[in-house]
Every structure is written in structure tokens, then in C-alpha cells.
Amino acid sequence: MPRKSEPPPKVFVALLRGINVGGKNMIRMSALKESFEGMGFGDVTTYINSGNVVFRTQEGDARKLERDIEGVLSKEHGLDCKVVVRSFAEMAxxxxxxxxxxxxxxxxxxxxxxxxxxxxxxxxxxxxxxxxxxxxxxxxxxxxxxxxxxxxxxxxxxxxxxxxxxxxxxxxxxxxxxxxxxxxxxxxxxx
CATH class of the missing domain: 3.30.70.1260 (bacterial protein sp0830 like)
Structure with missing residues (x-):
């Protein structure tokens, strides 16, 4: 029996709040990118040093993505930052x-x-x-x-x-x- 094909991944942006500001919540964008890739996100791109990450994922729930990203950043990097996730459709x-x-x-x-x-x-x-x-x-x-x-x-x-x-x-x-x-x-x- 043929497998159902998955819908194409959705494009999102994660906007991290309060990183690399005033010496607090410091993270290199390369480390941030690695963490996003480690969560299974594809085509991860960071933009400038203020915590902007564009990525693809099958997950469609922005609130779940926010919680998951916040949890991984806290666990892997000790960051205490909130994340806002927006879909491509929302940004458009x-x-x-x-x-x-x-x-x-x-x-x-x-x-x-x-x-x-x-x-x-x-x-x-x-x-x-x-x-x-x-x-x-x-x-x-x-x-x-x-x-x-x-x-x-x-x-x-x-x-x-x-x-x-x-x-x-x-x-x-x-x-x-x-x-x-x-x-x-x-x-x-x-x-």
C-alpha cells in the first residue's frame, strides 16, 4: 500500500526576545542555527545578531513551536528568552x-x-x-x-x-x- 505523502513543510520565523542585548542571553547565531536544526527544522537561516530565525517544519501550531523552542534554548544554552513565531502567511x-x-x-x-x-x-x-x-x-x-x-x-x-x-x-x-x-x-x- 503506498504511503500518503506529507504536505510540504510550512515556513516560519522565530523572533527571540532579548538575546544578545546588554551582555544578557548571549548566543552565537551559528549555535542558534544548530539548535534549530537539532529540533528537526529544515532550511534554517538566521538574520542579524538579534535572534531572527527562518525555518521549515511540518508542525503547524505556532504556540507549540514557541514552547518547544523556548524549552530547547533554555536547556541547551541557559537562555531565558521568550519567542514569538509567525507563519509565512501571517508575515505576508x-x-x-x-x-x-x-x-x-x-x-x-x-x-x-x-x-x-x-x-x-x-x-x-x-x-x-x-x-x-x-x-x-x-x-x-x-x-x-x-x-x-x-x-x-x-x-x-x-x-x-x-x-x-x-x-x-x-x-x-x-x-x-x-x-x-x-x-x-x-x-x-x-x-
Whole structure:
């Protein structure tokens, strides 16, 4: 009897929070790649030193992937970091949702804030209380788009986030990094 063929592996990105920052949670990208390959993930690629890993897997449950990756990184490397996993489809949707003018002003800073499932709710805007005059914050499922004039960053709600518990449930990438990760995923997906 012929075996059923497995569906093609799915493409994901893992965004590690708080590694290689301020001398804490230090890991070489080559060691990170080896750990991901050791978990059975294929076509593993890291991008820059801040913990961005693109990979393929048959597993489709992002929350399970997050738990598994966090566990392996803790066990193998002693890292205490949270992980946000997004599928290629989620990243494609995010990039399609970016306003055309997003990141077009050199006098502004633009970030994509990836939310963990525990805080992924539009009501997060009420908790953040963005300063409407100095920053723009837009909720999209799984993310916040944040921008502010560089000269006003110190007055923003985003600037005040690091001291809050909520900040532990998100990880930040600038728009250029987010676009590059999407391109890596797109190439891997053959899209």
C-alpha cells in the first residue's frame, strides 16, 4: 500500500526576545542555527545578531513551536528568552497591511511590535495609552505598528514600555528587518 505523502513543510520565523542585548542571553547565531536544526527544522537561516530565525517544519501550531523552542534554548544554552513565531502567511498579511507611506519619512522611527498570544488583542491600545500627538500606533492582529518623530521618542508610550510587565510579552523589530525577514521567508516558500 503506498504511503500518503506529507504536505510540504510550512515556513516560519522565530523572533527571540532579548538575546544578545546588554551582555544578557548571549548566543552565537551559528549555535542558534544548530539548535534549530537539532529540533528537526529544515532550511534554517538566521538574520542579524538579534535572534531572527527562518525555518521549515511540518508542525503547524505556532504556540507549540514557541514552547518547544523556548524549552530547547533554555536547556541547551541557559537562555531565558521568550519567542514569538509567525507563519509565512501571517508575515505576508502583515506586509500587505503596511500603509504605503509606512517608513517613508527619514525624520521618523518605524517599528513593528510582535505580540505574544497572551496580549494579542486590540484592547492593548487602551493599556498602552499612546500619545496621539507624538506617536502613531496601529493594531493589526499579532502586531502593533509604531512610529514617532525621532525628536519625540522620549515622550512616547513606547519609550515608557521597558519598565512595564507588558513589555515582556512583545518583541520589536524595525520595519527594514521585518521586510527582510519576509523576503527570506518568501524565498524559502518559493512564493
Amino acid at each position: 498579511g502583515l506586509l500587505k497591511s503596511l500603509p504605503e507611506t509606512w517608513d517613508g519619512d527619514p525624520l521618523r522611527k518605524y517599528n513593528v511590535i510582535f505580540l505574544r498570544h497572551s496580549v494579542d488583542d486590540e484592547n492593548i491600545l487602551n493599556e498602552l495609552e499612546p500619545e496621539g500627538e507624538v506617536e502613531q500606533v496601529v493594531y493589526l492582529p499579532g502586531t502593533l505598528l509604531w512610529s514617532a518623530r525621532v525628536s519625540d521618542i522620549g515622550r512616547t508610550s513606547f519609550h515608557k514600555l521597558p519598565g512595564r510587565k507588558l513589555f515582556q510579552e512583545m518583541t520589536v523589530r524595525n520595519t527594514n528587518t521585518t521586510r527582510k525577514l519576509y523576503e527570506l521567508m518568501k524565498n524559502l516558500a518559493g512564493a
